[in-house]
Amino acid sequence: MSRLSINxxxxxxxxxxxxxxxxxxxxxxxxxxxxxAAPQLIEIxxxxxxxxxxxxxxxxxxxxxxRLGSCEGEVGCSCSFEFDPVTCSNGKTYANECFATCDGQxxxxxxxxxxxxxxxxxxxxxxxxxxxxxxxxxxxxxxxxCACPLDYAPVRCDDGTxxxxxxxxxxNGHTNxxxx
Numbered sequence: 001m002s003r004l005s006i007n008x009x010x011x012x013x014x015x016x017x018x019x020x021x022x023x024x025x026x027x028x029x030x031x032x033x034x035x036x037a038a039p040q041l042i043e044i045x046x047x048x049x050x051x052x053x054x055x056x057x058x059x060x061x062x063x064x065x066x067r068l069g070s071c072e073g074e075v076g077c078s079c080s081f082e083f084d085p086v087t088c089s090n091g092k093t094y095a096n097e098c099f100a101t102c103d104g105q106x107x108x109x110x111x112x113x114x115x116x117x118x119x120x121x122x123x124x125x126x127x128x129x130x131x132x133x134x135x136x137x138x139x140x141x142x143x144x145x146c147a148c149p150l151d152y153a154p155v156r157c158d159d160g161t162x163x164x165x166x167x168x169x170x171x172n173g174h175t176n177x178x179x180x
């Protein structure tokens with residue numbers, strides 16, 4: 001019988017096969033937990049059809065010309081199409097606080113998922129792509145850079161940037177833009 005020190009014994013207990021087993025368990029365990037989480041769906045209008053998509057897919061769809069909300073529009077509510085999703089106590093995720101308020105919800109929590117659509121705000125001398133990104137960064141005392149309406153009529157300019165509308169694109173020096 002060989003005499004092993006405690007350190008040698010503990011090193012032998014954790015073989016490479018055991019580490020692989022632990023890593024596999026963690027990967028599959030985390031994947032299963034993630035897969036079982038309920039998706040957070042947002043209602044959008046894409047090519048004339050109202051669909052519900054995962055909150056993380058919305059920024060890309062907005063850049064392709066989709067708009068927030070149903071294609072029929074909200075009766076009695078006039079919400080901007082600024083994407084700053086919130087989840088409310090009823091378990092539903094809304095595109096922004098205005099859509100939640102129109103559905104009678106309050107006390108909703110922001111998800112921190114923002115689009116990259118350029119509708120700049122300046123907060124204490126720092127410019128952010130949009131109000132959602134400024135809020136996620138913890139910025140306060142923000143003001144829009146341009147005096148443009150928040151009408152959602154996205155345009156893609158020759159540099160590839162998508163702006164919320166032609167007014168914001170013009171305000172940022174772009175005139176050669178194509179509506180999405």
